[in-house]
Amino acid sequence: QVQLVESGGGLVQPGGSLRLSCAASGSIGSIYVMAWYRQAPGKQRELVASITDGDGTNYADSVKGRFTISRDNAKKTGSLQMNSLKPEDTAVYYCTLRRSRIGPLYWGRGTQVTVSS
Secondary structure (H helix, E strand, O other), X not given: OEEXXXXXXXXXXXXXXXXXXXXXXXXXXXXXXXXXXXXXXXXXXXXXXXXXXXXXXXXXXXXXXXXXEEEEOOOOEEEEEEOOOOHHHOEXXXXXXXXXXXXXXXXOOOEEXXXXX
């Protein structure tokens, strides 16, 4: 019903910036919550940031002040601006979307972010 495609990942030096994008398509009429998760090798998947239908945002403590989540309701896209990147931010980043409070959570296939000198 819903397809999500992430883009914008790549290799960045510590202190650099990246902007991840998430394009949604399919039978999508509204967005209840859009969120970004990440998973690094040997670590558990963690919630990075989320944005609600009222544009309220939540961030993991590890990225607060460095990352900014946003969405464009008209284009049905989302973004994660990542600044002051650290090697610890290296992971596969996933875009997720829920159309309603009780609806399913849709996942993208992920995009690799590598922070290294």
